[in-house]
Amino acid sequence: MHSFTQMALVNENFLKLPGNYLFSDIAKKVEKYKAEHPERRIIRLGIGDVTRPLPEAVIVAMHKAVDEMANKETFRGYGPEQGYDFLREAIIKHDFEPRGIMLRKSEVFVNDGAKSDTGNIGDILDINNRVGVTDPVYPVYIDSNVMVGRTGNMTDDKWNDITYFPCTAENNFIPEIPHERIDMIYLCYPNNPTGMTLSREELGKWVDYALANGSLILFDAAYEAYIRENDVPHSIYEIEGAKRCAIEFRSFSKTAGFTGLRCGYTIVPEEVKASTRNGVEVSLNQLWNRRQSTKFNGASYISQRAAEAIYTPDGKEQIAGNIKYYMDNAKIMRSGLQKAGYKVFGGINAPYLWVKAPDGLSSWDFFDMLLNNADIVGTPGTGFGPSGEGYLRLTAFGTREDCHEAIERINKL
Amino acid sequence: MHSFTQMALVNENFLKLPGNYLFSDIAKKVEKYKAEHPERRIIRLGIGDVTRPLPEAVIVAMHKAVDEMANKETFRGYGPEQGYDFLREAIIKHDFEPRGIMLRKSEVFVNDGAKSDTGNIGDILDINNRVGVTDPVYPVYIDSNVMVGRTGNMTDDKWNDITYFPCTAENNFIPEIPHERIDMIYLCYPNNPTGMTLSREELGKWVDYALANGSLILFDAAYEAYIRENDVPHSIYEIEGAKRCAIEFRSFSKTAGFTGLRCGYTIVPEEVKASTRNGVEVSLNQLWNRRQSTKFNGASYISQRAAEAIYTPDGKEQIAGNIKYYMDNAKIMRSGLQKAGYKVFGGINAPYLWVKAPDGLSSWDFFDMLLNNADIVGTPGTGFGPSGEGYLRLTAFGTREDCHEAIERINKL
Incomplete structure (x- = not known):
């Protein structure tokens, strides 16, 4: 050629x-509106990033790590590509063992954030695998598969070779188990953007499906720290058999406010396998280890010490305080919107609220209505997939004062 | 299927x-030797990592950045995937403008290290492109291409679909311009592992070749800060026309001791293009931007502030001091080895010495000889490719005392 x-x-x-x-x-619409109405104060509830400062325990740990880097005796150069043992051990001990999940250190891969690994995980999988995603969805799952040619072409806002699992109010945001074989299934729970969860029973159906069909579940648990209800699994490995069919992505970004520090981790159990075309089973743990050793050089030492600090008693208490702050915001917004007559989903086990547009409005109509009549900015649901039409995403990452004022304004509509 | x-x-x-x-x-051999000779002190000269602590200016900047993260007013969440403007602007102003190279901010992509980007750059290129590498070579260039199927299979330690450019004493480590078309050419100068460089004239021949053949040069300049001689280009963009055919990878790891902090950058000029099968030219800058926006979430804010600090007057002086320390090590080792009768390459513009094994010994024989007779550990050249046979890599990253003692020991052989 x-x-x-x-x-x-x-x-x-x-x-x-x-x-x-x-x-x-969105930015253009907001700028135009601000130019036309310079006297109005806009409240941004579309923000998908934490705003609370890092907890004291993390700050102390980082100062200490910085000082170590200043002395020859304690300086650290390249760390292990898979992460330092001190962090991998803390992760296993605090995030998994209390839930009865036993992991080996070799199954924990520390990274520079869940976005990288959810985007890169496809490297170790065949480009002809069939992909399934919930709809609406975090766009990285789809776009990273488009980039390697795993999705076919797009028709009517959908990729031909992707199977979509619609999640809407009609099915209570519980995706239907597919009737055909899917090789790679992306599940994100608690969900971004809808804020909804799966119960143990519902997640169990997916694990059973995956085991029966030789599917691989790519489970994004970036928001697990926001779970408040008992029946919601924090890790897919709480489900029997999941170690044989699932890779789990975790993030310190939303758990501990690390969006600027870049540290997360991925669990690839030694039991999880995929197969060659000739039917030979291959350990994905080994392939991922090879991928990371070749194309990644470990996360920052400072960030890894920061992450370790969130597992101390002080650290745990402090991050819980920040999460409570956001979840109290969610509660205020949720009940306020409901009282004002809106249908609201999510916001109970996740910092996201998924609000149904009233009166059959489209996502963008609803966006415009809130901007023009209440000076509030959300995120149109269509941005996350076709089944997001008719919804708006609001987040709980703003200030308390803004949440109260937003609800007041909405009540006056 | x-x-x-x-x-x-x-x-x-x-x-x-x-x-x-x-x-x-290597580790196994050294462990065995230590167990058999517990009284001997082993000197490790194979180490490919910096050992000097981070300079004061960097430490101060990191403490300041950590404190910013502790306050609501100065906290930073997600940064731009491409890096903060403060760093991109400092890079352009200090690394390129003084050499007459004008870059746009949009052409600078801050990353978590050159290993990631040299490994990931292939994402935006067709898997049928023909790849060429110097031999010996940094293994990431090859392995990352194997992973996507760009290399064919291996026969006699070489991949069938890769073109190797041998670099040995016989051609003074100057790779020969290929006679056939190559699409993607990896060049690393100053070179790891040989420590050798290309003059402006020699590098110019590669740029001319690339422009004539529509090739893309992937230029790894991770060691440019070690250049001491005037005729050696620090950036490929010092060569006329290179912006139309080259992507350049830079690293703070060896420049400023950042191997544990994870920060580097990649230059993708807006002029550099590749083509569709139908001959439509496409901007690689746009594709790389899309790749990074989808599969990367920016480098740590702390690390980016650390990087910014190396461009201050204090920072510049301090990193120059560390580099001088390593290069004085290189000088001591180089002249000591030469006086002892060895043929030594590199070590003048790079922290690597490439030592010819005496008496026709193989790389591993030479390794064993130094370990057994002088308690010195190097890295066998064959580990970097077939043309590395008969050489050993030594690095200048050890302590001054070890360098002196190593030479004393070698003199007694």
């Missing part, structure tokens, strides 16, 4: 990706 | 990768 060209070839799959204009479209 | 299997499929390209046993084989 080089006879047709005199240049190196691009990966043409990238050219299939539509422009990602959601947040820039 | 799913009818043949009941499981998700692995990326079988990973199974082609031979085990990477170089450093574990």
Whole structure:
């Protein structure tokens, strides 16, 4: 094929990706509105990032780690690509053992954030695997698969070779188990953007499906620290058999406010396997280890010490305080919106509220209505997939004062 | 093909990768030797990591950044995937403008280290591109291409679909310009592992070749801060036309001792293009931006502030002091080895020395000889590719005392 060209070839799959204009479209609308109404104070409830400062225990740990880097005796150069033992051990001891999940250190891969690993995990899997995602969905799952050619082309806002599991009020946001075989299933619970969860029983159905069909579940548990109810699993490994069919992604970003520090981790159990075309089973733990050793060089030592600190008694208490702050915001917004007559989902075990647009409005109509009449900015649900139409995502990451004022304004509509 | 299997499929390209046993084989030999000779003090000159603590300016900047994260007013959450403006601007102003290279901010992508980006850059390129590498070589360039199926299979320690450019004493480590078309050419100068460089004239030949053949040069300049001679280019963009054919990888790891902090950057000029199969030219800057926005979430804020600090007057002076320390080590080792009768390459513009094994010994024989007779550990050249046979890599990252003692021991051989 080089006879047709005199240049190196691009990966043409990238050219299939539509422009990602959601947040820039929102920004443009808000800017225009501000220019026309300079006297109004806009409240941003679309923000998907933490706003509370890092807890004291984390700050102390980072200062200490910085000082270590200043002395020859305690300086740290390259760390293990998989993460330092002190952090891997703390993760196992505090995030899994209390829930009865036993893990080996070799199954914990510390990384620079869940976005990287949910995007990169496809590296170790065949490009002909069939992908399934819930709809609405965190766009990285889809876009990273588009980039390697795993999705086919797009028709009517859907990729031909992706199976979508609609999650709407009609099915109480519980995705239906597919009737056909799917190889790679992305599940994110508690869910971004809907804020909804799966019970142990519902998640168990997916694990059973995966075991029966040789599927791999890519389970994103970035928001597990926000779970408040007892029947909601924090880890997919609480479900019998999940170690044989699931990889789990965890993040310190939302758990401990680390969005600027870049540290998370991925669990790849030694039991989880995929197969060659000839039917030979292969350990994904070994392949992922090889991938990380070759294309990653470990997370920052300072960030790893910061992460270790959240497992101390002080650290635990302090991050719990921040999470409570956000979840109290969620409660205020949820009950306020309900009292004002809105249908609200999520916000009980997750910092996201998924609000049904009233009167059959579209996502963007609802967005415009809140901006124009209440000076409130949300995120249109269509930005997360076709089944997001008719919804708006609000987040609990703002200030308490803004949450109260937003509800007051909405009550006056 | 799913009818043949009941499981998700692995990326079988990973199974082609031979085990990477170089450093574990070395470790085993050293452990065995230590057990047999507990009284001897081993000097490790194979180490590929910095050992000097971080300079004061960097430490001060990190403490300040940590304190910012403790306060609501100065807390930073997600940063731009491409890096903060303060760092991108400092990079352009201090690393490029003084050499007459003008860059746009949009051309600088801050990352978590050069290993990630040299490994990931292939994401945006077609898997049928022909790859060329110097031999010996930094293994990441090859292994990351094996993983996507760009290399074919291995015969006699070489991948069938990779073109190797041998670099040995016979050609003074100057790779020969290929006679056929190559799409993606990896060049690392100053070179790891040989420590050798290309002059402006020699690098110019590669740029001319790339422009004539529509090739893309992937230029790894991780060691540019070690350059001491005037005629050696620090950036490929010092060469006319390189912005149309080259992507450059830079690292703070060896420049400023950041191996534990994880921060580097990649330059993707807006002029550099590759093509679709139909001959449509595509901006690689846009594709890389999309790749990074989807599969990366920025480098740690603390690490980016640390990097910014190396461009202050104090920071510059302090990192220059560390580099001088290592390069004085290199000088001591180089002249000592030469006086002892060894043929030594590199070590003038790079922290690596590439020592020819005496008397026709193999790399491993030479390794064993130094370990058994002088208690010195190097790295066998064969670990970096077939043309590394008959050489040993020594690095200048040890202590001054060890360098002196190593030379004394070698003189007694």
